[in-house]
Amino acid sequence: MRHRERLSVFVLLVLCVTWSANGGNILVWYTEGSHWINMKPVLETLVDRGHQVTVLVPSTSMYMNKSEPSRFSYEPFNVSVSKEDMQRMMEKVFYFSIYEMPHMSYLEIYIKFMSIIKDNMQYSLKYLDGVLKSETTMKRLKEGKYDLLLSDPVFPGSDLTADILGLPLVFSLRFSLAHNWERLCGQLPAPRSFVPGAVSKLTDKMDFSERVWNFLFYTLQDAVFDYIFWPELDKYYSEVKGEPTSACEMMGRADIWLMRTYWDFDFPRPFLPNFKFVGGIHCRPAKPLPKDIExxxxxxxxxxxxxxxxxxxxxxxxxxxxxMIASALAQIPQKVLWRYSGAKPETLGANTRLYDWIPQNDLLGHPKTRAFITHGGTNGIYEAIYHGVPMVGIPLFGDQPDNMVHMKAKGVAITVQINFMKTEDLRDAINSVINDKSYKENAMRLSSIHHDRPVSPLNESVFWIEFTMRNKGAQHLRVKAHELTWYQYHSLDVLVFLLAMVLLLIIIFIKTCRFCLRVCCGRKGKTKQKAE
Structure with a gap:
């Protein structure tokens, strides 16, 4: 078995080396924040392997800096949204998620949530205008002679652009709400009985009431998408294409979906041949720390x-x-490195040092690191898993509360709520994950699972991108479910047919019985008359 695994890895590497000798030309869709952090290692590796990489970057990008030294090139485009507008929108989302949502009813949350989605969609379409409705940008893209488009679909439009340019499409995605895109567009199975909806704060071990909530959660999120997201995108796509176009069907044409999660983080679930789970793309061994930090x-x-x-x-x-946080940190025996840009807290202890920036991955990989206090972002969690560090979660917004539910279920974390925690809650949580050895043991177990793969997530991602270029797409990996209607997918037409057949047989049986009874009764009547 070992020999076979080594042979498989060798063949995989040979294929990669063979392709890299004839480098491809890759176009990369714009993205932001932690999504860009995940994308960069893949692009740098592609450049190392001899490919040309060009990244679309909007004029108001907050994290994609086209002026910084880079080994890949940028394709800038103008958008009608200012950076200040984007920052205000993000601050609005953060304030709602952190300070308002914990005190609101589910109805109030959904009303506000739908308003935020509408605003975000309008900004996203203005970004998309800068590409698809700019003759100059589209002319340059068509002249670029690209072999593939790589995209994180959090910003819509890459699928439509790939269709117009005639390019294979590879997605790099963490998740969509309730797995809406993966399920309805990518046809990824997600049985509601044991696959918790993304951001539902549920695990795969659900009792009856939790399964009811999971079912309703999927239904409610799908309703929000059907009411706000998809109609707007369908209208935009149809306008650009000049014919009725389904954005979800367009998204479903993606050749490969690189899902940025893995079974060290996520719960087991069914998957398809063109869905590849590559969580931890950005993780790497720790480097030496700067002298002052060391x-x-x-x-x-x-x-x-x-x-x-x-x-x-x-x-x-x-x-x-x-x-409150500084006071809790002052009460633990460990030294604390806190990334914090605000005013210095009055209760800051001598054991705590503030930094505008810290080499997070390198610190987590240091042998003296005992715990990681995190907001629950996927990137930070994966670095902690990679290095086997237990966590204390202070989730703030988005998928962070759900991420920490995953970590708590796997026995590597304790979660405290920023709006309700007290000094002693945070202090006790830190002491527990450090002093209770089970947290460290579970963290090391997850780390072992993460590392025990035939090929690293980064190299696997690069392989499937190159695979898609080599084969001019990966349509042979797409299931035929894409071509079925919803009633065909669930075999409802077959069920109706079989029920009709059963009903027909029952009717025939009843009619036959009645006929036989009439015949028998008629004969008996005639025999009686003759006897008389």
Whole structure:
């Protein structure tokens, strides 16, 4: 078995090396934030392997910096949205998610949520205008002679652009709400009985009431998409194509879906041949720390250190929360490295040092790291899994609460709520994940699962991108479910036919019995008359 696995890996690497000798020309769709962080290692590896990579970047991008030194090229385009408008929209979303949502009813949350989706859709379409409705940009893209389009579909339109340019399409996606895109467009099976909807805060071990909620969650999220998301996108796509066009069907034409999750993080579920689970693309071994940080880390002695960050989007929090958190950190024996850009908390202890930026991955891979306090972003969680570090979660927005439910279910994390936690809650949570050895043991077990693959997630991602270019697509991996109607997919037409046949047989049987009874009764009557 070992020999066969090694042979498979060798063949995979030979194919990759053979293709890289004839590099392709790859167009990359624009994205933002942590999505861009996940995309960059893939692009750098593709460049290393001899491919030309061109990245579409909007004029108001907050994280894609076309002026920074890079080994891939940028294709800039103008959008009618200012950076200030985007920042205001994001701050609005953060404020709602962190401070308003915990105090609202489900109805109020959904009303506000639909309003946010509408606003976000309008911004997304304005970005898309900068590509598809710009003659200059489309002319350059058509002249680029690209072999493939690589996209994170969080920003819509890459599928339509790939269709217009006649390019194979590869998606790199973490998730969609309730797996809407994956299920309805990609045809990925998701039985509601044991596959929790994304962001439902459920695990795969559901009792009856949880299965009811999971069923309703899928239904409600699908209704939101059907009411707001898909009609707007269908209208836009139809306008560009000049004919009625389904955006979901267009998305379903993607050749490969690179799903940025894996079974160390996610729960087991059915999947299809063109869905590849590659969670942890950006993870890598730790590098040496800067000298000043290394000195502070070494000063922790046997107690070790705690790494604390709330991600790239959240730069600071209210002073009340900062003082409460600082007070909790001051009560633990470990040294703490806290990424924080706000005003210095009054309760900050001597064991805690504030940084505008920290080398998070390198700190998590340091032997003195005992715990990771995180907002629950997928990138940070995967780095903690990679290095086997237990976590304390302070989820803030988006998929973060759901991510921490996954980590808690796997026995590697404790979660506290930022709006309701007290100083002692955070202090006790940190002490528990450090002193209770089961958290470290479970973290090391997940780390072992993450590393025990025939090929790394980064190399697997690159392989499938090159595979799609080599074969001019991967349509042979798409299931025929794409060509079925909803009633054909669920075999409802077959069920109706069989029921009709059963009903017909019952009717024939009843009619036959009645006929036989009439014949028998008629004969008996005639025999009686003759006897008389």
């Amino acid at each position: 000195k502070f880390v070494q000063s922790s002695g046997d107690d070790g250190i705690v790494v604390f960050t709330l991600g790239s989007f959240i730069k600071n929090i209210t002073m009340e929360k900062a003082n």
